[in-house]
Amino acid sequence: MSKQIFINDVGPRDGLQNQTQVLMPQQRLQLIHSLTMAGLDGVEVGAFVSPKAVPAMAGTDEICQQLPDTNCNYSALIPNMKGFELAQKNGIKLASLVIATSNSMNERNIRMDNSHTLTMIKEVIAASKSTEVEVQVYLATAFECPFEGLTSSEEVIDMAAALLEMGASRIVIADTIGAGDPQAVNSLMCDLVKQYGSDNFACHFHDTRAMGLANVYAALEAGVRRFDASIAGLGGCPFAPGASGNVATEDVVMMCEQMGYQTGIDMTALLNASDLAIDLTKTARGGNAKTWLRKQYPIIN
Ligand code: COA
Numbered sequence: 189m190s191k192q193i194f195i196n197d198v199g200p201r202d203g204l205q206n207q208t209q210v211l212m213p214q215q216r217l218q219l220i221h222s223l224t225m226a227g228l229d230g231v232e233v234g235a236f237v238s239p240k241a242v243p244a245m246a247g248t249d250e251i252c253q254q255l256p257d258t259n260c261n262y263s264a265l266i267p268n269m270k271g272f273e274l275a276q277k278n279g280i281k282l283a284s285l286v287i288a289t290s291n292s293m294n295e296r297n298i299r300m301d302n303s304h305t306l307t308m309i310k311e312v313i314a315a316s317k318s319t320e321v322e323v324q325v326y327l328a329t330a331f332e333c334p335f336e337g338l339t340s341s342e343e344v345i346d347m348a349a350a351l352l353e354m355g356a357s358r359i360v361i362a363d364t365i366g367a368g369d370p371q372a373v374n375s376l377m378c379d380l381v382k383q384y385g386s387d388n389f390a391c392h393f394h395d396t397r398a399m400g401l402a403n404v405y406a407a408l409e410a411g412v413r414r415f416d417a418s419i420a421g422l423g424g425c426p427f428a429p430g431a432s433g434n435v436a437t438e439d440v441v442m443m444c445e446q447m448g449y450q451t452g453i454d455m456t457a458l459l460n461a462s463d464l465a466i467d468l469t470k471t472a473r474g475g476n477a478k479t480w481l482r483k484q485y486p487i488i489n
Pocket residue numbers: 205235236237238239241242265266267268270271272274286297298299425426427
């Protein structure tokens with residue numbers, strides 16, 4: 189299996205959406221810029237959602253107009269057709285829809301039940317086919333929902349199959365509240381990868397119960413090569429009680445590289461981005477390995 193790992197930093201979206209301190213678009217751009225300097229494969233730059241629902245993501249259009257000209261795959265979260273149209277208009281080439289496994293979570297997040305969400309997703313994907321925009325789908329609460337409890341792997345597999353059938357370019361298995369454990373992750377991802385191939389999937393873990401990195405390892409062992417992570421461990425969903433930060437990008441890169449995988453990421457530049465995330469938000473902690481990493485990759489003036 190390939191030793192190449194693709195990391196998508198979701199700090200500027202998943203990370204910043206939940207902060208009490210709302211950053212200005214220029215500050216968000218500064219963070220995005222520092223992430224591209226580190227050579228990340230992808231960065232989620234914002235969300236085309238209702239500014240009433242998520243005030244911190246207002247101004248994503250302004251950000252899209254000023255993104256650094258690099259090979260980085262910029263993506264944005266969209267909740268519906270209007271979001272797709274805005275993403276397209278603003279030059280985004282990868283739009284991310286989201287559906288939770290549970291009705292309760294979907295209704296809180298995008299004010300739609302699952303069956304309406306699936307219909308909407310089908311329409312958005314169909315519309316995307318005559319554009320340059322690819323649409324991937326986040327399958328949220330893939331292990332547990334804060335309102336409805338444990339999610340069965342059969343449900344996830346059935347939903348993933350339906351979404352791929354609709355033409356989703358990839359499915360991101362998202363542990364929204366950080367409830368998955370390595371065994372559950374490995375078993376689910378082995379089943380999905382065996383049936384549909386590794387490239388159709390990415391994994392998105394939150395570190396609520398300190399199992400984020402163990403879950404990345406479990407997915408790696410199952411053949412997954414694409415991961416979301418968040419600089420300095422920023423993150424959380426405003427609509428999912430208990431959702432804390434994502435697994436930190438610096439921790440994921442360190443583990444993968446130490447195990448002989450290649451991420452193509454410059455650790456010194458990544459740590460600079462982590463410092464900036466902490467400086468801008470005042471709440472991010474930095475990855476668990478940050479102190480040790482800084483000793484190995486000191487600040488160069
Ligand atoms: N972008 C910006 N504005 C949008 C929008 C979008 N994608 N979709 C709808 N809106 C606007 C409408 O134009 C309308 O504006 P108005 O009040 O000025 O007329 C308003 O939002 C309400 O529209 P409606 O279709 O009734 O939406 P709603 O109130 O049922 O809310 C969502 C649905 C999806 C727009 C809203 O819940 C949302 O943005 N959720 C985002 C959740 C999120 O980002 N979660 C992050 C974790 S995955």
